[in-house]
Amino acid sequence: MDRYLVISSDTHAGPPSEAYRDYVDPQYREAFDEDLATKLALRSIILEAASEEQEKFREEWEEETGDGGKLASYDPTVRDAELDKEGIAGEVIFPDADVLGGGASAPFSAGLQSSGELDGELVMAGARAHNRWLAELCSASPERRCGVATVPILHDIDGAVAEMQRVAAAGLRSMMIPTLWGDKPAYHDPMYEPIWSAAEDLDLVVNVHSGGSSKDILPGPGMVPIYATEAWWWAARPLWVLLWSGAFDRHPGLRLAVTEDGAWWLPDIVERMDEKWVGGHNTRKFGNLFRESIERKPSEYLGTNVFLGASTPSRYEISTRGRAGVRTLLWGNDFPHPEGTWPHTRESIHDVFHDVPTDEAAQILGLTAAEVYRFDVDKLASTVDRIGPTHEEVHG
Amino acid sequence: MDRYLVISSDTHAGPPSEAYRDYVDPQYREAFDEDLATKLALRSIILEAASEEQEKFREEWEEETGDGGKLASYDPTVRDAELDKEGIAGEVIFPDADVLGGGASAPFSAGLQSSGELDGELVMAGARAHNRWLAELCSASPERRCGVATVPILHDIDGAVAEMQRVAAAGLRSMMIPTLWGDKPAYHDPMYEPIWSAAEDLDLVVNVHSGGSSKDILPGPGMVPIYATEAWWWAARPLWVLLWSGAFDRHPGLRLAVTEDGAWWLPDIVERMDEKWVGGHNTRKFGNLFRESIERKPSEYLGTNVFLGASTPSRYEISTRGRAGVRTLLWGNDFPHPEGTWPHTRESIHDVFHDVPTDEAAQILGLTAAEVYRFDVDKLASTVDRIGPTHEEVHG
Numbered sequence: 104m105d106r107y108l109v110i111s112s113d114t115h116a117g118p119p120s121e122a123y124r125d126y127v128d129p130q131y132r133e134a135f136d137e138d139l140a141t142k143l144a145l146r147s148i149i150l151e152a153a154s155e156e157q158e159k160f161r162e163e164w165e166e167e168t169g170d171g172g173k174l175a176s177y178d179p180t181v182r183d184a185e186l187d188k189e190g191i192a193g194e195v196i197f198p199d200a201d202v203l204g205g206g207a208s209a210p211f212s213a214g215l216q217s218s219g220e221l222d223g224e225l226v227m228a229g230a231r232a233h234n235r236w237l238a239e240l241c242s243a244s245p246e247r248r249c250g251v252a253t254v255p256i257l258h259d260i261d262g263a264v265a266e267m268q269r270v271a272a273a274g275l276r277s278m279m280i281p282t283l284w285g286d287k288p289a290y291h292d293p294m295y296e297p298i299w300s301a302a303e304d305l306d307l308v309v310n311v312h313s314g315g316s317s318k319d320i321l322p323g324p325g326m327v328p329i330y331a332t333e334a335w336w337w338a339a340r341p342l343w344v345l346l347w348s349g350a351f352d353r354h355p356g357l358r359l360a361v362t363e364d365g366a367w368w369l370p371d372i373v374e375r376m377d378e379k380w381v382g383g384h385n386t387r388k389f390g391n392l393f394r395e396s397i398e399r400k401p402s403e404y405l406g407t408n409v410f411l412g413a414s415t416p417s418r419y420e421i422s423t424r425g426r427a428g429v430r431t432l433l434w435g436n437d438f439p440h441p442e443g444t445w446p447h448t449r450e451s452i453h454d455v456f457h458d459v460p461t462d463e464a465a466q467i468l469g470l471t472a473a474e475v476y477r478f479d480v481d482k483l484a485s486t487v488d489r490i491g492p493t494h495e496e497v498h499g
Numbered sequence: 500m501d502r503y504l505v506i507s508s509d510t511h512a513g514p515p516s517e518a519y520r521d522y523v524d525p526q527y528r529e530a531f532d533e534d535l536a537t538k539l540a541l542r543s544i545i546l547e548a549a550s551e552e553q554e555k556f557r558e559e560w561e562e563e564t565g566d567g568g569k570l571a572s573y574d575p576t577v578r579d580a581e582l583d584k585e586g587i588a589g590e591v592i593f594p595d596a597d598v599l600g601g602g603a604s605a606p607f608s609a610g611l612q613s614s615g616e617l618d619g620e621l622v623m624a625g626a627r628a629h630n631r632w633l634a635e636l637c638s639a640s641p642e643r644r645c646g647v648a649t650v651p652i653l654h655d656i657d658g659a660v661a662e663m664q665r666v667a668a669a670g671l672r673s674m675m676i677p678t679l680w681g682d683k684p685a686y687h688d689p690m691y692e693p694i695w696s697a698a699e700d701l702d703l704v705v706n707v708h709s710g711g712s713s714k715d716i717l718p719g720p721g722m723v724p725i726y727a728t729e730a731w732w733w734a735a736r737p738l739w740v741l742l743w744s745g746a747f748d749r750h751p752g753l754r755l756a757v758t759e760d761g762a763w764w765l766p767d768i769v770e771r772m773d774e775k776w777v778g779g780h781n782t783r784k785f786g787n788l789f790r791e792s793i794e795r796k797p798s799e800y801l802g803t804n805v806f807l808g809a810s811t812p813s814r815y816e817i818s819t820r821g822r823a824g825v826r827t828l829l830w831g832n833d834f835p836h837p838e839g840t841w842p843h844t845r846e847s848i849h850d851v852f853h854d855v856p857t858d859e860a861a862q863i864l865g866l867t868a869a870e871v872y873r874f875d876v877d878k879l880a881s882t883v884d885r886i887g888p889t890h891e892e893v894h895g
Binding site: 153154155156160280284289290291293298300319321323324325326327328329331332333334336340343344347348349352365367371372374375376379384385386387388389390391392393396397415441443 | 549550551552553556680684685687688689697714715717719722723724725727728729732736739740742743744745761763764765768771772777780781782783784785786787788789792794811837838841866
């Protein structure tokens with residue numbers, strides 16, 4: 104019976120926020136307690152401010168999933184059981200399992216909210232704590248997990264490189280950098296060269312993950328809808344900043360994945376970049392600036408250096424695979440976040456992939472993620488044989 | 500013989516920078532002289548830094564067009580002759596005709612570079628100067644021209660409203676606001692309410708025009724390609740910020756046009772906004788926030804409140820007209836900028852529109868612009884009869 108190897112390129116894990124205390128370096132525990140108190144207070148405010156509809160959704164969600172994914176966020180046995188039900192053999196694990204303000208996020212905002220405005224010393228302490236916890240989680244069923252270390256690279260390059268060496272030695276194969284640089288230099292700045300060198304040397308996939316947003320949309324009418332409309336862009340931006348900076352020419356082994364950020368925008372943007380690189384009447388005033396910046400046409404970096412962790416892709420997004428490149432898109436389910444497909448991932452895969460040729464579906468559902476994030480496919484074979492979605496289930 | 504009414508929703512005009520002196524309020528003339536000296540020095544630097552390819556392009560461009568459009572930028576007779584050759588009956592005129600650093604831009608960066616970081620008093624003085632000059636230009640062949648006043652609304656709301664009243668009284672029918680707010684509040688902030696009220700009351704179309712960009716991409720590898728890749732986004736952003744703020748519900752007569760910013764991105768972004776407004780599993784955690792923000796589905800504001808000045812659209816962009824809405828797209832040629840289609844606009848219109856149904860082509864090429872920017876179509880009839888592209892010319 105033919106089964107798909109399914110790897111979710113986007114899951115989240117973390118213990119209840121208070122449990123990070125033991126993982127924080129002792130000299131930061133007092134600051135940790137203060138940060139935690141602020142976080143818990145904020146959590147109460149969020150819960151109290153929930154509208155009737157939000158409250159109703161929480162209740163339905165927790166009833167449907169048992170506990171809203173709280174236990175599966177950190178207990179490897181419970182987690183594996185949920186992955187099994189979903190047909191998922193392997194997972195690429197980001198921080199901040201925090202579900203509906205439920206309180207599981209990395210200390211000192213070192214997770215998805217990591218940005219240039221934070222205190223560099225504290226956010227690095229928070230990152231170290233999360234990365235230690237994550238390495239432990241990944242030591243259970245290690246063949247199924249690729250933990251994404253969080254590395255706040257904006258504040259202290261040497262410190263960041265040291266943490267990259269540590270997480271690589273601890274067996275983690277990917278790292279997440281802040282989506283927004285805030286008031287720090289953007290990623291085309293030569294100051295980040297040691298980071299890209301180390302990522303290439305240590306074979307760490309560099310990730311950005313959506314969630315952060317510019318601070319210039321202050322509270323006011325429409326704030327949340329505005330945030331939700333433009334969140335994709337802030338996570339997409341590092342792609343063209345790094346690409347045009349020539350980082351992938353200087354570091355051919357450097358790989359960047361943009362995760363949980365949609366896939367609908369990629370072909371259009373990269374095709375516009377290609378047009379500029381190829382050149383035409385409307386770019387002549389720039390001279391050869393585009394060609395001089397990078398060696399290949401921008402789209403030629405897709406699938407070799409640039410990947411898209413396309414969480415819960417729509418049929419429309421998968422239909423653009425020919426433009427984005429079949430080997431550029433990595434399926435994901437955002438487990439256990441409530442905007443993902445859990446606990447209905449099998450149905451969702453059927454809906455989206457039922458008429459996609461099996462070789463292309465296999466690539467997007469798992470084979471590319473296995474290559475990029477270095478999963479051992481042989482070691483996953485028995486899991487796939489046991490729980491992988493069958494071709495019949497997906498296409499029948 | 501059937502001819503199209505063609506209105507370019509995107510042209511640029513301005514005298515040589517030094518000629519603005521007489522239009523600047525006397526108390527700012529000393530500051531004007533300093534600003535001009537800086538500008539001319541920068542111009543020399545730009546010209547000297549031009550690469551061989553850029554120099555070659557300038558020579559070819561000036562040979563092909565006579566003088567690169569310098570005289571047509573401010574002399575109404577020369578300008579009308581060029582419009583005639585291009586088949587263009589009417590034009591919507593933005594500032595900064597400045598071609599290849601040639602030195603025709605509004606004082607104190609009051610034109611396309613107007614943003615939150617500038618000195619509020621000076622940029623407003625520069626705006627007043629340009630608007631005075633523009634009203635004079637528009638008094639020649641007034642039926643053919645809609646001047647877009649530049650109004651820096653970020654610094655002094657009362658002063659901006661006063662300038663809006665002045666330009667409306669001077670016969671201008673549109674105004675341009677800064678594309679980027681910089682360190683000032685974004686356009687969802689209630690502080691801008693008097694601006695939207697005045698725009699509605701005075702029947703001034705609010706425009707944003709591409710060209711500005713965030714200051715966070717500092718000089719470094721790939722800077723210009725990065726700028727060119729993301730410039731569209733900065734000009735598109737005011738659209739969803741204003742829309743989600745409910746401004747078009749509070750001011751049903753308010754109209755926003757996003758100009759020279761491509762059209763390829765609009766359907767995807769607005770369809771994502773629609774999905775959120777309609778609601779589904781992946782937005783339930785937000786409750787009713789989207790529906791509570793605005794009365795209609797985002798796409799329903801297109802063609803009534805929101806328009807796209809789609810300069811030099813590609814065939815692909817025009818092919819998306821069903822998704823963007825035929826009444827949303829306004830053709831333009833960016834005259835006399837070298838990235839536009841001048842002096843080959845007639846050929847370009849043929850290339851892009853040859854297989855577009857005549858009623859849709861007529862709408863996009865001119866009828867919608869005539870409605871939105873209030874051109875008197877009857878007064879333009881004799882010009883169209885004389886120079887408008889024939890259906891045979893466009894579709895033959």
